[in-house]
Amino acid sequence: MSAALAEAPPETRVHYLNANYGIKSWLLTTDHKRIALLYLASITLMFFVGGAMAVMMRIHLIDPAGALVHPDTYNKLFTMHGVMMIFFFLIPSIPAVLGNFLVPIMVGAKDLAFPRINLLSWYIFIIGASLTLYAMVSGGVDTGWTFYTPYSTTYANSQVMATALGVFVSGFSSILTGLNFIVTIHKMRAPGLTWFRMPLFLWAIYATSIIQVLGTPVVAIAIFLIGLERLFHVGIFDPAVGGDPILFQHLFWFYSHPAVYIMILPGMGVISEIITCFSRKKIFGYHFVAFSSMAIAVISFLVWGHHMFVTGMSVYAALIFSVLSFLVAIPSAIKVFNWTATLYQGSISYEAPMLYALGFIGLFTMGGLTGLFLASLATDVHLNGTYFIVAHFHYIMVGGAVMAYLGGIHFWWPKISGRMFPDTWARLAAAIVFIGFNLTFFPQFMLGYLGMPRRYATYPAEFQVLNVMSSAGASILGLGYMIPLIYLFWSIRYGPVAPANPWRAKGLEWQTSSPPPTQNFEVPPVVTEEAYAYGPPGSGREGAHD
């Protein structure tokens, strides 16, 4: 297989990065790999903008009376942090960057099914992001990323319209990307690549795309209605004219709970790739891992009510939402067990991607288990709206999704850039991120149970110790995120040239050169073995070693 490929330095070969030059060749590209890099640049910017806001919040909260900003500004900080991180970083992160880069290569195709639509979705994303950034610099918005009515429709005097429009627009980008992936996975798989030979990353992206296509229109409608209400006072959410503010929460969470899985499912796919590669083992329970992604995609649409247990919903509705929320936990547990079992009798090595993956398993386990506190009605009543929630979803979305994203970026960096990153630095950064993360968010579980509500610009003095701990952790976490930014940039110029398959991984993406040629493969590939055929020669139907 890849042994046949000449591992010449990238400068001497034509590949997607040097096939042509100039701004135009990037801004008008339809190459999925270049579009992936456009996304990478844009969402990295958004990540650090959102991250800077988090740092300001954590500094502010060192003092119970607020150390840095006016409460009004604080409210804008957490709103913009949430909007940036969720709509403009986490939702596009793995799908739009790694998915864009990898889906066509993993299925053995030249590009996505609709390359121009792919470029269009990046432009739509940029328009949405620009609107939101405009909202930020022209005064900011203070509704919370949840836009609850009637505050957002009638009472907020900030840039609600610009932000809502930005989020609304970016939703279309998400829908188009999802659609593109679904069609590509259905229609463009290489000869021999049956559904059950697909890498689990593809299964995860497929499940995610379904949620994106089905769920995003609902949040788009909800946000559209906010716009209507602000402009024309139509009264859908305004109780003064017979509207119902709670209706908005139903619409919003109908999308935004599944959106949690838009953020975490692709991460789970990444983890399956990394764990198998660095333990040189086929995944344990392939079908269980694949189907649990699909189960999550389906059930996640039926649990939105768990965000609303304290709104006064009927006891029976609450019971049903509670039971369904427990149900959605089971497929996640199955995945964790299968990943762990994959390590058994493996040949495990600890390059940076693997450290991120192992960190993911631990943090995701905690994030998932603390979800049970919130699915349980009696404890949710106490914990809802407190820092416990903040801690829980950061364990899932930062401890889970961001760890997986970073793991994936490192794993495929040699393929994307053609260069190796400095592994010592990378391991160090992974360790710092892990420690900083836990120090930041673990105290918040305790704060939540003690009763500290979220979104508080000031707080009673008894909560200070835990807040200071959390802020200290945040500074470590911030550092942990800066280091990869620096050495990844550095590696583009100075990193050692990457071979086609530095990790000796399976999967079509490792059979083409690093970086791949514009058309991805010199010869269209044919798949003759199942995914993760790391076993002894012959066990995966074909030679497992190169």
Next chain:
Amino acid sequence: MLIQGAKSGLLAALQTSPGIPIFPPRASTIAGGVDQLHYFLTVLTLFFTFVIFTIIFYFMIRYRRRSEDEQPPETVTLMPLEITWTLIPTLICVVVFAWSASLYFRNANPPNAATEIIVIGKQWMWHIQHQEGVREINELHVPVGVPIKLTMTSQDVIHDFFIPAFRVKRDATPGRYSSLWFQATKTGTFHFFCAQYCGEGHAAMIGWVHVMTPDDYAAWLAGTNRGETMTQAGERLFHQYGCVTCHVADGTGRGPSLVGQFGKPQKLRDGQSLTVDEAFLRRAITQPNSMPIPNYAPVMPTFQGQLNEEQILQLIAYVKSLGGEERKAKGQ
């Protein structure tokens, strides 16, 4: 059985809980049960996290790569294992669900004898009014050992009344009534917070619950200048806004008599039958046209915008005082 056993064990453990701030004060009849469940879930979380971490660390060391060309054996997926680790989490979920749901269910509705106190959220303060007429802002005085039902609404955006020491919380939503109940078990002073983001002063929407002995409470009530009771205020409004001209007690007016209506079913013109409760009365006053009653011309003017939330609640208190089935506890 299983739950019962776990509970008694936990209770013992809880009584010796150390001084580090892990639990907020435990001061209501509900709090103990919630803490037990919380404690159980914490142990469960730590246990599974520990197990997963231990296994991973063990595998990491035991199966570390010793040479570049190492060839691990083929993965064999074991069906019995898959089934086991699907069933175990399922079973745990069933147990936790049953436990939490039964706790929630039992605490969902206030006891019939609960004393009602009105709470109105407003950017950015809590208005509280006792039936006796005493008004407070960001302070709530209650007697210990007496079930208290808070009937809540909001004048503007959604707020949320949260008393950590009692482990209770409920949104106060504009345009509707919600209720929350508790029975304090300890005298003392406890924080309450607004737990639903409501704008600039959200973090300032906090106050204190003062739990007093019944005697102290009675003395406090007596010593506070209270003016009219809620019912008296309602009666005054009933005359002031001309309700009395149509709603004549003997039923001869242009509107139905309101005497003895509360708690009874009321048929609407479209055939549906609703119970006359707080929500019904609120709608009848603010949107009379949305609920025409057979045999009466729809002539009642709307009072939306003319009466504030407090006045509406006072009118409701007055209508309630006109008799009817004894106040039935209605959970939301």
